[in-house]
Amino acid sequence: MIPKPDLLAQAQKLDTRALAEIYDLYSPRLYRYAVRLLGDACTAEDCVAETFSRFLQALQKGRGPRDYLQAYLFRTAHNFIVDHYRHGSPESILDDDTPDCQNTEENACLNIRQHHVRAALLELTEDQGQVIALKFLEGWENEEIARALNKPVGAIKSLQHRALAHLQKILLDDEV
């Protein structure tokens, strides 16, 4: 097993062993992140595949991450997700009527609530959505998020504050 700090250096040389280790290390987390935000296993797999494909292409061109590989991969995955919703029809999610959960199975209710949360996240700006996803879904610290978004920690806090306020307004104020 290649030591973690050397992984990126080896990957930049297109060392297949290092690339395999990177894939094994990050693909489950990326999948989880994608499926949470996308709600679809198949699209989440596409997201993971596309993320690693872009990573490989960047390495081939001598570009790609110089450090903070995890931040790079999650940023790439998030871009895919945003693009997916931009080119798809997120309105169908937003326009769903609130289901009557009393007469449905619990799983169905859960799916519907998840749809609502995702739709609310899509109403946030790109950066706000990513801050919320990384912070509250993936459990990252502000410093890690700052690296992923190439922003100072103070800006991340500010984004988080505004994002939470907006989400609260969308998801909770409607309930009142």
Place this chain on the structure above:
Amino acid sequence: MTNDEKIDPRLAALLDELKSASARDPQAATRARGRFLAQAVSASEERRHNWWMTIFQQKEKFAMNLIMSALVVLGLLFGGSATVSAAQDDLPTQSLYQIKLMSEDVRVWLASDPNMKIELLMDQVQTRTEEMAVLTLAGITPPAELSIRAQDRIQQALQLAATLDDVSMSAAIEQIRTQLQTQEQSMTQLQSGSCTECEPILQQIRDMLHTQLGQIESNLADPETSREQNQNQSQNQVRTTQTPLATDSLVTPQTSYTPALDGTGQQNGNINPLTGTPMPQDPGNNQNNNENSNSDGSVNGNGSASGAGGQGGKP
């Protein structure tokens, strides 16, 4: 995770519900991994291939440069030497004759041993004599440049001999005398040939050879005096003349002059090629007027010996 900001528990609960997304299908994960690794291997091989291609192209470029350089060198060596070789049989009337003269100069210049230089210089004198013979037999009047050059080379040989020790000098002068005697005989035989137009110039050459032989005789009789004369002559020439390639500053004979030659063997003006004396138009006048030439080779009288005073012998 440390939440820096208080989050509404209901909102936190809603966000937590996203965490319970379905687990990844292991088969789909394996397939995806396989696809990625295939891409990675392909990318790795492509880079390796490109790396080798780059190296190969660089090597190829280097090899091409090497080959081209070798071809140029070979061309210069064989092409150049072939040209020089082809020029060796040329006569003054032929196109490569100047190359022949230049190659002769180079050969003398490259020789480090004075005896070798003397031998080469006398070979050149013999070559000039042979050229005159060939031209005369062909009914062509030999150009004056031939005798000028021959005389110049004899003088250079004598001056070089003066730089040697007594024994070597005597041997060298003896060798020069023998060669000049042979050449004088050849000239005498040619003079009795059928080319009547050539007779005046041949007579001049014969006179020149005769004069040189006289000087050699006096050198042999009084080596010390002749050594001083030759050395003084050399020093004067170093001061007053430019040094041509072939002569290592032993350039212009004391009694020679430098008519302006345009490199084609043609003489500019009517000047006696053997003495530097202005000549009348009549080719029959072959008198030598050595007294009209001074020691630095310039011309007294009406004859305009142009050029860088005393560069006789330079092709």
